[in-house]
Amino acid sequence: MTAVEALVEEQIVYQRPESLLEVPTHYCPGCTHGIAHRIVAEVLDELGVRERTIGVSPVGCSVLAYKYFNMDGAEAAHGRAPAMATGIKRVMPDHVVFTYQGDGDLAAIGIGEIIHTATRGENITTIFINNAIYGMTGGQMAPTTLPGQRTTSSVTGRDVETTGFPIRMAEMLAGMTGSAYVVRRSLHNVKEINRAKQAVRVAFQAQLAGLGFSMVELLSSCPTNWGMSAPEAMKWIEDNMVPYYPLGDYKVADAVQPLLKRK
Amino acid sequence: MAVELLKGNEAIAEAAIRAGLEAYFGYPITPQTEILEHMARRMPDLGRAFIQAESEVASINMVYGAACTGARAMTSSSSPGISLMQEGFSYIACSEVPCVVVDVMRGGPGLGNIDPSQADYFQVTRSAGHGDFHAIVLAPASVQEAIDLMVEAFDLAEKYRTLVFVVADGLLGQMMEPAQLPPMKPVHKNRPDWALTGAVNREPNIITSLELNAPALEEVNLRLQAKLAEIRKHEQRWAELWTDDAKLVVVGYGMSGRIAQTAVKQARREGMKVGLLRPISLWPFPEKRLSTLADQVDAFLVIEMNAGQMVDDVRLSAGGQVPVSFYGRMGGVVPVPEEIYHEITTLYEKLTSGE
Ligand SMILES: Cc1ncc(C[n+]2csc(CCOP(=O)(O)OP(=O)(O)O)c2C)c(N)n1
Numbered sequence: 001m002t003a004v005e006a007l008v009e010e011q012i013v014y015q016r017p018e019s020l021l022e023v024p025t026h027y028c029p030g031c032t033h034g035i036a037h038r039i040v041a042e043v044l045d046e047l048g049v050r051e052r053t054i055g056v057s058p059v060g061c062s063v064l065a066y067k068y069f070n071m072d073g074a075e076a077a078h079g080r081a082p083a084m085a086t087g088i089k090r091v092m093p094d095h096v097v098f099t100y101q102g103d104g105d106l107a108a109i110g111i112g113e114i115i116h117t118a119t120r121g122e123n124i125t126t127i128f129i130n131n132a133i134y135g136m137t138g139g140q141m142a143p144t145t146l147p148g149q150r151t152t153s154s155v156t157g158r159d160v161e162t163t164g165f166p167i168r169m170a171e172m173l174a175g176m177t178g179s180a181y182v183v184r185r186s187l188h189n190v191k192e193i194n195r196a197k198q199a200v201r202v203a204f205q206a207q208l209a210g211l212g213f214s215m216v217e218l219l220s221s222c223p224t225n226w227g228m229s230a231p232e233a234m235k236w237i238e239d240n241m242v243p244y245y246p247l248g249d250y251k252v253a254d255a256v257q258p259l260l261k262r263k
Numbered sequence: 264m265a266v267e268l269l270k271g272n273e274a275i276a277e278a279a280i281r282a283g284l285e286a287y288f289g290y291p292i293t294p295q296t297e298i299l300e301h302m303a304r305r306m307p308d309l310g311r312a313f314i315q316a317e318s319e320v321a322s323i324n325m326v327y328g329a330a331c332t333g334a335r336a337m338t339s340s341s342s343p344g345i346s347l348m349q350e351g352f353s354y355i356a357c358s359e360v361p362c363v364v365v366d367v368m369r370g371g372p373g374l375g376n377i378d379p380s381q382a383d384y385f386q387v388t389r390s391a392g393h394g395d396f397h398a399i400v401l402a403p404a405s406v407q408e409a410i411d412l413m414v415e416a417f418d419l420a421e422k423y424r425t426l427v428f429v430v431a432d433g434l435l436g437q438m439m440e441p442a443q444l445p446p447m448k449p450v451h452k453n454r455p456d457w458a459l460t461g462a463v464n465r466e467p468n469i470i471t472s473l474e475l476n477a478p479a480l481e482e483v484n485l486r487l488q489a490k491l492a493e494i495r496k497h498e499q500r501w502a503e504l505w506t507d508d509a510k511l512v513v514v515g516y517g518m519s520g521r522i523a524q525t526a527v528k529q530a531r532r533e534g535m536k537v538g539l540l541r542p543i544s545l546w547p548f549p550e551k552r553l554s555t556l557a558d559q560v561d562a563f564l565v566i567e568m569n570a571g572q573m574v575d576d577v578r579l580s581a582g583g584q585v586p587v588s589f590y591g592r593m594g595g596v597v598p599v600p601e602e603i604y605h606e607i608t609t610l611y612e613k614l615t616s617g618e
């Protein structure tokens with residue numbers, strides 16, 4: 001075998017998806033934002049829709065997501081990505097439109113927009129990063145911060161007596177009749193990452209089939225603001241977040257069922 | 264097109280549709296709800312986008328999204344709703360997306376009332392949102408002018424990639440007048456090259472108002488300011504009457520300009536040399552014309568339905584050359600021609616008493 005033939009026989013088993021640009025991201029070591037980006041990009045590649053996808057970035061650590069995805073994108077005001085995505089989708093119904101939002105963005109300041117987008121059955125997909133904290137502003141309490149969890153604005157641990165209880169968004173949005181596919185997955189180990197990717201694929205397929213609102217909530221890490229190493233953060237998701245935010249399918253509309261089987 | 268009897272709000276809505284409006288998003292609020300209702304009846308039938316949003320915050324961000332694709336998009340609201348949209352205006356201004364907003368002003372502050380007002384002049388001309396920017400602001404004084412300016416608003420928004428307000432008050436929104444609608448234009452499907460249309464055979468297009476690097480954001484600001492300077496140079500609009508030999512010029516916009524016209528006409532009948540200047544673009548303010556007039560006249564009298572807002576612009580334009588007086592009503596009270604006439608005669612007597 002010549003050297004050239006040997007090269008030709010090489011099989012690529014892993015490479016950067018076309019939907020991701022070849023640029024360094026600003027995410028901290030051990031942050032799962034990067035994994036979530038990659039999953040979304042792989043799915044868009046596999047579905048062959050990169051060229052007709054428009055992403056809407058949030059305000060939060062992923063505010064620059066549009067610099068990492070290799071596709072048209074807009075940057076919304078804090079919490080308003082679902083409204084912006086709605087405007088885009090209504091005039092570009094054949095395009096794939098998604099929002100990528102953190103928990104402060106989606107579950108606090110933008111809770112009105114996401115609920116109404118879901119209830120309208122807006123045919124968009126939302127990737128919801130639940131890291132139980134405000135990452136970008138330096139680790140304040142989020143609506144998803146766990147009871148007793150310490151943050152810079154709940155220094156002795158979240159007191160539910162005065163700050164209320166963490167919001168379970170997947171459960172809430174599953175209650176909207178317009179929701180077609182609403183699930184929660186986690187990014188804390190390889191098995192869960194693979195399951196998360198399958199869910200992201202179904203969510204986009206549901207959109208392509210015009211079935212209504214789809215959201216994948218992803219339990220994610222923020223080692224920087226949790227004050228942990230990357231491995232500790234993964235374990236913290238498994239030990240503390242998963243029990244409060246059970247993984248599972250909260251809404252799978254009848255029309256979405258066939259998509260689950262078709263893998 | 265035939266002349267028809269049209270209600271202000273409905274005429275505004277229909278004019279926008281005929282100008283090729285592709286998407287409307289809004290939330291009910293008096294005194295502009297007929298715009299939303301007209302859109303609800305017409306837009307879906309035409310296969311165009313219409314959503315009654317959950318709030319004005321959502322409406323403006325839907326407009327922002329739709330306009331990012333190069334589609335003609337608009338919303339309409341009244342004072343409290345406009346306040347809620349201000350964050351969106353600022354994002355739209357920075358990312359230079361053409362959007363049109365109709366503001367049918369009502370009495371304030373707070374919930375105020377639903378009566379006609381011009382109390383939000385500062386809001387639309389000075390402080391439509393955070394950051395250094397201005398929107399183009401057009402102020403019609405009749406149903407016909409509202410129709411014409413609505414059509415023009417979309418052209419200006421696209422020409423300069425900017426936010427354009429068409430501002431009226433409840434009086435114009437609610438009244439009926441004979442007017443002529445423009446012919447129906449189809450929505451334009453050819454998208455500008457900056458628009459989000461999918462990155463087919465090109466680099467991705469990005470629409471953002473974020474620039475973390477200070478010198479780079481200063482560049483963005485310099486570009487925006489240069490554009491605003493162009494607009495200021497080319498887009499000053501006004502109407503005037505009997506100014507040739509005027510000693511006193513009354514300045515009013517929108518409905519107060521129109522009411523003032525009746526009073527000025529009466530004064531002319533009585534032989535007083537009084538003229539009228541009615542700004543049509545509130546931003547850019549017709550400062551060039553005002554400052555030329557300041558060389559000629561002995562005084563200006565500003566009429567507004569507020570505590571005195573545009574009067575600042577008139578004073579700036581007059582440059583201290585002549586006195587600028589003000590007469591206004593507030594809280595939704597509309598001045599009648601008689602009270603303006605009274606102001607004119609009092610002032611005119613003072614001006615001419617030395618002669
Ligand atoms: C209107 C407005 N309020 C507040 C902020 C400040 N701010 C920026 S990011 C952020 C929180 C983001 O947290 P989250 O959505 O959880 O995303 P993460 O950074 O954790 O990924 C806040 C409050 C803002 N940019 N705009």
Ligand code: SF4
Pocket residue numbers: 026027028030031032033061131135136221222223224225
């Ligand atoms: S602050 Fe937290 S969420 Fe933000 S990039 Fe760092 S680890 Fe990720």
